[in-house]
Amino acid sequence: MRALLRAIPDSFPRALAAKAPASPIEVALARAQHRAYRAALEAMGLAVTVLPADEALPDCCFIEDTAVVAGGVALLTRTGAPSRRGETAATASALAGLELRKMESPATLDGGDVMRVGKTFFVGRSARTNPEGLAALGAAFPDHRVVPVELPPGVLHLKCVCSPLGDGRVLLAERTVALPGVETVWVPWEERDAANVVSVGTQAVAPAEFPRTLELLARAGFRVHPVPTTEVRKADGALTCQSIILEG
Ligand code: CIR
Numbered sequence: 001m002r003a004l005l006r007a008i009p010d011s012f013p014r015a016l017a018a019k020a021p022a023s024p025i026e027v028a029l030a031r032a033q034h035r036a037y038r039a040a041l042e043a044m045g046l047a048v049t050v051l052p053a054d055e056a057l058p059d060c061c062f063i064e065d066t067a068v069v070a071g072g073v074a075l076l077t078r079t080g081a082p083s084r085r086g087e088t089a090a091t092a093s094a095l096a097g098l099e100l101r102k103m104e105s106p107a108t109l110d111g112g113d114v115m116r117v118g119k120t121f122f123v124g125r126s127a128r129t130n131p132e133g134l135a136a137l138g139a140a141f142p143d144h145r146v147v148p149v150e151l152p153p154g155v156l157h158l159k160c161v162c163s164p165l166g167d168g169r170v171l172l173a174e175r176t177v178a179l180p181g182v183e184t185v186w187v188p189w190e191e192r193d194a195a196n197v198v199s200v201g202t203q204a205v206a207p208a209e210f211p212r213t214l215e216l217l218a219r220a221g222f223r224v225h226p227v228p229t230t231e232v233r234k235a236d237g238a239l240t241c242q243s244i245i246l247e248g
Helices: 027-043 082-094 131-140 189-194 211-219
Strands: 002-006 047-051 067-070 073-076 099-102 114-117 120-125 145-150 162-164 169-173 183-187 198-200 203-207 223-227 244-246
Touching: 002 027, 002 082, 027 047, 027 203, 027 223, 047 082, 067 082, 067 244, 073 082, 073 131, 114 162, 120 131, 131 145, 162 198, 169 189, 183 189, 183 211, 189 203, 189 211, 203 211, 211 223
Parallel strands: 002 047, 073 099, 120 145, 169 183, 203 223
Antiparallel strands: 002 244, 067 073, 114 120, 162 169, 198 203
16 A cells, blocks of 8 residues: 655645644644654555645645545545645646546535545535535545535534544544444544544554543554644644555
8 A cells, every 4th residue: 555645844834724723833843743654654564655845835734635535546626725726736646647537616625524434435514525526526436425424513624533444443533423324433522633543454543642542542453653743733634634545
């Protein structure tokens, strides 16, 4: 498997954020945490490619939002935030070996709203992803089912509160969203920001700041790679948003 990442620009402190962080983003620390994320993915056996940052795109490290990939097909999204639409070009070049499809106006969708579990896409109905975006996703992947999910107020993306564990199970923060028919590993409400992890086989990269969740992932059978996420959180990011995972 492979992972596509994008480096953190010097302009990262100007990334979008719903509210100003309690302390400013430290770019050097953000880059160290990004290196730790890369190392954890490599430790899980992934071949990692890091695309160069673009200073004109402060959010460019959140590459997950720019494409949805399943099988040999990649749907290049039209991100909900207009300031982020320039990010897709570099992703498109990097994914040129796949069958590329492109989302067109008025559709918008952020990859962070899309959680794939087998042949089902659960998709957050967020401020970033509109009904036309959901329809475009369904049209690009006709062999998948698209299940819309209502998000609680203030939640940016579906995967802020859940993530797939790769074996049919989903890691899900208590009291957030309903995912009917899905086997769930619950994250306690006190650690609800910890439900965003990257799992590959029986290993998972998880945010280092949440000890109970690290423990429950270990109990659920995963070898856990803790990675600090303090700086991306200041820009409303987490772990999955920093990569696109490619099969094969
Ligand atoms: C944004 O507001 O778009 C970025 N600052 C954060 C995007 C995080 N992406 C994700 O969770 N998939």
